[in-house]
Amino acid sequence: MDRIYMDYAATAPMLSEALAAYVAAAGDAPGNPSSLHAFGRGARSRVTEARDALSRALGCRPDELTFTGGGTESDNAALFGAARAQRARDPRRTGIVTTAVEHHAVLHAAERLASEGFELTVLPVDRAGRVSVHDAEAAIGETTAVVSVMYGNNETGTLQPIADIGQLARRHGAVMHVDAVQALGYVHIDVGTLPVDLLSLSAHKIGGPQGVGALYVRTGTPWQPLLYGGSQERRKRAGTENVAGIAAFGAAASLVANAIDARRSHAESVRNALLCGLIDRLGPDLVTVNGDADPEGRLPHILNIGIEGVSNETLLMNLDLQGIAASGGSACTSGSLQPSHVLTAMGLSPHFCKNSVRFSFGMGNTISQADKTAEIIATIVARLRKR
Template identity: 40%
Template sequence: MIKKIVYLDNAATTPVHPKVFEKMIPFLKENFGNPSSIHSFGRKVRVAIEDARETIANIINADPSEIYFTSGGTEANNFIINGISKANFNETRRNKIITNNAEHHAVLDTIENLFHAGFETEIIKVNKETKVESNTLRKSIDEKVSLISIMHVNNETGSINNISELTKLFDDKDIYFHTDAVQSFGKIKIDVKELGVNSLSASAHKINGPKGVGFAYVKSGTPISPLLFGGSQERNRRGGTENIAGIIALSEAAKIKMESLDYSFQYVEKLKKRMIDGIKNLDSENIFINGGNDSLPYILSLTLNSEKYNNDAESIIMFLDINGIAASSGSACTSGTIKASHVIKASGYSEKDAAGTVRFSFSTENTEEEIDYTLEILSNLLKKFQK
C-alpha cells in the first residue's frame, strides 16, 4: 500500500480557490484605497465592498443593509449575541438567553460571559443526534426570553437543526432568533425569510475563501449595539477599516459555491455513503455514526465503542496523520491537550466513548480513491486500537 496524502478536515478549513485568490490580488496591490476616503482611490474600493454586500445579501434573500462584514464566524457570533442581548435589555428589560449544549464555543462562551454580566441563561439539551427538539425548546420559552441561539448545522456531527420549525414556536412573541450558519452557508440553500431568523453568522474559510473574514446578517429593525467601537464603518456598528481583499474574496467564494451547490452536495453525498458502507464492513457493531441519517453529507463523525477499543483521541488522530490522513477528533484543543468533545458528550456518550471520536469532512476535491485509502488505514487503526 503506497502512502497517500488525504485532506479530510474541510470542516476545520479549506484551501483558497484559485479564482478567489485572483480576485483578491488587485485589492492588495493597485486598489489599495481606504473605503472611508472620499477621493477616487477610496470610492473605487467602496463600490467593490457594496457590490460584495449585495452578492451576499442576494444569496441568503436579505437586504444589503442587513449584511455586516466581520473578521469571521466567531466575531459575527459575538457581535450578534452581545449586541442583541444588550440592546434589547435596554429597551425591554428582558434578559434571558437560550442556547443548547452542542453549540460551538463561539456561542457558548459568549453566552457564559453574558451570564457573568448578569443575564439569565438556559442551556437546553440536544437529542442523541445533537439536534434541538421543538418540545425541549418550547418548555424553556417564557416572558423573560430575549434571544435564542441555535446553530443551523452542527460543526462536529453535521446534524441539521430544523430552524424554520423552531422559529415558528414563538412567531407571535417578541423574541429574537440567531443561527450560527458557519457550516451550512455555501453548502445548502439558505433563505433567511424561510428560516424565520433575525440574525445569522457565516465565515469565508469554510467555503474556499481566506481566513479572517465573515459576515453577520441582522434583520432590519433588530436592536443591536456595536461590539467594536472607534469608527463609523459598517453603519456605525463595526468600527475598524474593512478587510477589503477578504470581503471581495468572501463574495467570490460564495458565488462559486452557489453555482455548483447541487452538484457539490450530490458529489460529497456519494463519498460519505462510500465511507459509511466501508466502515460498516469493517465493524458494524462497534463503530457508531453520529448526527443522524439526514446529517449534512460534508461531515461524517464516528465514535468507537470503548468496550472494544482503547480510545485515545490524540493517538487516533496521530495514527491517521502518520499515514497521510488529515482528520479531526471532534475535540477542542486546550493548552496542548485534546479533551473529549462537549458536542459528542452532549449526545449521550461517556467520556471514554467520546475519546474515540473522529470527524472526517469532505469536499469536491476529494476522490473515491482517497476514501478507499482512508478505509484501508482505518482497518489498520482498528486492529491497532482493539482491546
C-alpha cells in the first residue's frame, strides 16, 4: 500500500541533508563542546555553524539564540524566564497576557505561573481563530510582565497580529514572546524588524530531528534561564548540547530559509487540490474550513475541515486503514477525547469539533496524493452516511 503522510504539523520527515548532518556529527570522534581539546573544539564548531545558519534565517545575532530540547522547552523557558525576571525587577509586574488558542506548552506554563501568583489574562479569538488588537490593547498595561501570542496556529494555521501586539507590549515595557514553531519555513521571519523579544522554534517541524529547538532572546530582554548547571549556551541553558541534533537543525534551517517561497506555493497547491477535490465530491454544504480562508491570513500548509455528520475518530481510523495519516487536532491532544481547545475558543460546538480533521502538508506531498485522498474521503463519507 502506498502510504500518504499529511500530518507535517505534527512532525515532518527528516530532510536528507539534515539526516546527513546528524549522522556526520553523531559518527564523528567523541567531543563535548565544552572541552578545550581538539575533539571538543570539533563538536563546538558544529554547534557554532548551526547557530550561524539559524541566525541568518531569522536575521538575528548568533549569540541571541539558545538551543533547547524542543518547542515545548523553548515556550516554557520563554514564559517562566521572562515572567520571573520581570517580577524580580519590579514586583508590580505580574501580568501574563496570552490567547485561548496557544499551544499547551504556552497555556499550561501560563497556568502554572498563575498558580505562583501571576495574574493571567487569556484573550478570546474570533471565528477565524484570531485575537483582536483592541482586546490586547485593553489587557496590556504597566503591570504586564509578558505577552505571549503565537505566530500561526498549529491546528488551523491562522496568523496572529503579532507586530501590532508586539508594539503594544513594547510601549508598556512588557516582554513579547512569539511561538513561531509552525511558522518557521513558511513565512519570512525577520526578528530585526519585528517587535518581538523572545521567539520559540522547533527543529522537527521543518525536517530536523525531534527533541531539538531554539529560543531567540533579544539582547537586553529581562529573562532568566530555566535550567541551571554548567555554563553551556552562555549560561542560558545548562546541559551538554545535543550536538548531532543541533547540527541537523542548522542544516534544515538553512535549507528551508532559502526555499520559503517554493515551500509556500507547493503547500498551497496541495491544500487547494485537497479542498477543491473534497468540495467537488461532497458538495460545499458538507465541508467547512475552520480558520481563515484568506491565504494572507493563514499558514499555507494547514487545512482544518469539518465534515458534517462524520466523527473525526471514525474518519481518521478509516483513513489510517487506507494508509493516509492526518490528525484530529494537535498531536499532543489528538489522543484525548477532549474537543480541541482551539476550535472551542473559535466558537465551534463540541459536536462540530468532533467532526473536524487537520491535514498538514509538506514538500513530500503531491497533487495526485491530494486527489487520491479526496477520493478516499468521499468514499468513506458516503459509506458512513449511508449507515
